[in-house]
Amino acid sequence: MTDPAAKPPRKQKANAYPWYSPRIWHGMRFRPWMRLLARHHFALHPLRIGMAVLVTPFTVFNSLAYRLQLALHGEKIAAATPHTPMVFIVGHWRSGTTFLHELMSLDEAYTSPSTIQCFGPCQFLLIGDFVSRWFNFIMPSTRPMDNMKVGWSKPQEDEFALLALGAPSPYYRMAFPDHPAEGTEFLDMEGIDEADLAKWRETLDQFVRMITVQRDKPIILKSPTHTGRIGLLSEMYPDAKFIHIARNPLEVFASTERLWQTMDEIQSFQHPKNPQYRQYIFDCFDRMYGGYFRDVDKLGPDRLVETRYEDIVADPVGELEKIYAALGLGDFEQVRPQMEAATAESRSFQRNKHQMEDDLAAEIYRRWSQYFERYGYAADGTLVEEKPKAE
Template sequence: MTSLTTPSPAQNKPAKKPKMNDYPWYSPRFWHALRISDWCRLLARHGFRVHPFKLPMAAMITATTPFNSAAALLQHLWFGSYIERTRVEQPPVFIVGHWRSGTTLLHELLHLDSRFATPNTYQCMAPHHTFVTEWLIGKRMGWLVPKQRPMDNMAAGFQRPQEDEFALLALGAPTPYARMAFPNDVPADYSDVLNLDEASPADVEKFRKAIVWFAKLITLQTRQKQLLLKSPPHTGRIGHLAQWFPGAKFIHIARSPFSLFPSTTRLWESLDDVQGLQVARHKHLREYVFDCFERMYRGYEKQRNEIPAGDLYELKYEDLVKDPVGQCEQIYERLQLGNFAPVRDKIAAYMQSQKDYQTNKHQMDAETEAEIRRRWAGYFSRFGYE
């Protein structure tokens, strides 16, 4: 078995805040994929409070929205009826778990199985016109995207596997990722959608339409392969996803809360600085991290009981990095995902190629550790981190 142990603290790179020049001005932001109507609604909802320093970025985004609207109309005219008629025959596989819990690593590993259809970054950023533009932009203009993500050392690019949550954002669905545009505004956008049990019926229906449509899109584009989707916010939606996609499989990955909290805080600091239309003050970020976690796991713990036996598998990040091949084989066996043999060597080779990857090192004060233990006590107990 191949093993990749977590680097010791002495090996870890310090968790430094990324600088704006680490993410070039010309690189695409999430908002570059919005259509005119969605862009205007986003600005209006926040009173057009764009910081003067961010006006050039806002101007560039505004300039791209007419293209998105026109290309979206073209895709609708050419392929709309085909997308609507597409049936998702094979139950999707959803990877869930809190941000920074290892969902990306697991996504990268299972993506090595060519039997799965995994949305790439371009498809998730431009779902409303990927059919008509990916051949030009997604496959020939990859230099626009930095080689690494702004919040960690993971590889990035238009053709890399990506979270479907970004596609839902581009489609105008209610998603908490919209808060990154105006990170200083309180309350944050659509936090209640982290647990669909607590969302309004109207938002639930908007969300359902968006994710079902996107699932049809990728199914059609990949000729009926089984979907492999990953999104941390889906953690508190699994019961609803199971209803919309009968037979769907779920893989939940857990990680020590003492790693989750500082790493998630850094994630939002990075994304708010890079994606925000305001100069982020991060004044309410600490409470936002706590609140999101609690919302997600209220939904997860209730809805997991609605998932049929054999359709949900839980593992720990620490076990995955210790024995990636063995853990992935367990996933295939428990969820009946087919023959594991064809992907075994691919996973081993990938992990060998990542042997020099270094995780970020975080430090916390005793007060923060105590608050994490108090507020997330159920997670400590539930997943064996006591």
């Protein structure tokens, strides 16, 4: 039987993304940008050379702005002490991490990295407020892979900031998707060179301190890439809290396939000929959840809570109240009205629909059986009567 992971994905049209809208590479510094191109021997598709040419002057500006930012704010950044508790929202791509992040960002007792902070970490302390106020017109109205609203002030994934600052990241794969994927070891933090690991830790901590300088509150961070890093993150931030969100694995797989296809259309400097999305999804899952299941039982119930997307959609306020109580995140009653208003509005949100071949669904169940069983999903992705308790 043909391996369903090797079958080419169905071509799906991404939502419109204007050519002038920011790409993740626009936030990089010049030296990491040049290193990225050199690692891939400048294998730019002729139709993407223009995009690379446009990115380059931004990286020069970012390098200069970064030096100025450190000159003006370096002492404050070094002296900043992140507030506790820091909160990390983790889970596979397309499992609802963004939805949960946006709900929790309504709590004014906390702050979350914004799009301008994550896409412009080299200069947001200098010009972030100016860009957020006057340059919203260059942002698309919704994300390219789904229908969620975007904007400079909206909560954003901190992995983009780490990449822009030069830390090793699996997201570098998007630049040259026809080449062997790089950075997957940073999904479980296994087999990493000590210098690269030190660079990664230093970059994350610096970004956290930069946010603290600008917004003196506990921080809620969200990134699927942190899922297999919970052990390391709990060591770096001993008081940190973690929220893991699961979702119907068949929906997660199909939606992630669309995600990578869409991101490659927008972010890539190639026109992928053989990206092997399905095998890449399986490989990333093995890394992410190998790391997650390795360390999850080391964190007590007062530090880590597991929830499901379906439970949050069914009763968002009730599920968030349980999360707040379990992790001791503060008085939920103070934020209940904002949560109720936001979730009432979100009920009209239109989610993408996906179809899947039977042989691929069977292969996902075979490879991801631990995930299905731990979070209470049947082989067809439907919920069992009650979510099993974690062992």
